[in-house]
Amino acid sequence: MRVLAMLDGTLADADGPLVRADDLGLLRGDGVFETVLVVDGRPRELGSHLDRMARSAAMLDLPPLDRAAWERVTRVVIDAWNSPGEMALKLVHTRGPEFGDGTPTAYALGLPIGAKTLVNRVEGVTALSLDRGFDPAIVERAPWLLLGAKTLSYAVNMAAMRYVEAHGADEAIFVAADGSVLEGPTSTVVLVEGTTMRTTPPTSGVLPGTTQGALFRAAEQAGWTTKVEPIGRDDLDGAEGLFLASSVRKITRVRVLDGVTMPDSAALHRELSALYESEYA
Ligand SMILES: Cc1ncc(COP(=O)(O)O)c(C=O)c1O
Known part of the structure; x- marks a missing residue:
């Protein structure tokens, strides 16, 4: 199972198109991310992950993170995750499209933990x-x-x-x-x-x-x-x-x-x- 939500909290189709072809995260790996473990609906070390993502974003001169929005979208994905066991929750924040207005591409993606x-x-x-x-x-x-x-x-x-x-x-x-x-x-x-x-x-x-x-x-x-x-x-x-x-x-x-x-x-x-x-x- 996979669950995808945009930073504004809207759920999106995890199998559908999402990122523009000219997104700098895609073209240059220009962005930051975190992977949070969620166990029984509880994200582990979310505060430390968001602290680290904010530090990483600052090191890349990305716009400051909207921490409350990341906390909300984390909850949206967790609430939509209806499969037993653990989830790896990816928080992704890129510089957005090339020649864009600087608005980042930002989303949260819940994935299962790999068998290995x-x-x-x-x-x-x-x-x-x-x-x-x-x-x-x-x-x-x-x-x-x-x-x-x-x-x-x-x-x-x-x-x-x-x-x-x-x-x-x-x-x-x-x-x-x-x-x-x-x-x-x-x-x-x-x-x-x-x-x-x-x-x-x-x-x-x-x-x-x-x-x-x-x-x-x-x-x-x-x-x-x-x-x-x-x-x-x-x-x-x-x-x-x-x-x-x-x-x-x-x-x-x-x-x-x-x-x-x-x-x-x-x-x-x-x-x-x-x-x-x-x-x-
Ligand atoms: C390079 C690197 N070091 C350390 C870690 C471990 O960090 P954490 O315990 O916060 O997952 C990660 C996590 O993916 C990593 O990518």
Whole structure:
């Protein structure tokens, strides 16, 4: 099932034409988006997603988001979604048509969660580390690279996913030119040693993950130590727990990294999943 609504709240035919051929989101990937997990009619981390979309839009000099309208359209799609289970809700905001009056194209699209994602959540994944080709020091110096903005230009991220799949793995973990760990093409890296959880800082050019944020919040409440600090690629080898977090993945464990089997983190995965879910109990 799929549900589509325009930002003004009107439902539209999810199978019908929607975006003009000259829309800059389509022509140049010039726009921003979010994917929100909805469980039992409740959107998870909607506030954090809208905060991040507003930040991304500001980085692209797009008009400011109408937050109340996004909250309303989220509700419209959720109310029209009459299928059991979870929904991935895409919020899309482009620069609109070329030579237009600057009015963005903006809509919300509810989709089911992919079958492979559901299997990976349970079974864990194999991952390959891939060079991302930039040094974190460039992030501040070159704002035009839009590192840390969630733009519609995901062709590189999707190419990385195809690359790892062609090489027999499920997921990629990007590594910066200085050997530090960045993020997955659509996920945040979380590393666990003892009762400490770590993730890469947004200053390295990664997205601040809403799922990782929820997990760290719950973990801190439960007495864990959380650290947002650079992580070296070597730190991942043999780690007690290596996880990829994202809205649709939730917390997925990495079983094999670069062909090497990691320590069994099934029990740790159950613990982290319970912490994450406790945020929505
Ligand atoms: C590049 C990137 N990093 C991290 C994430 C994880 O973010 P979230 O937990 O908010 O879904 C995503 C989500 O798709 C992403 O695209």
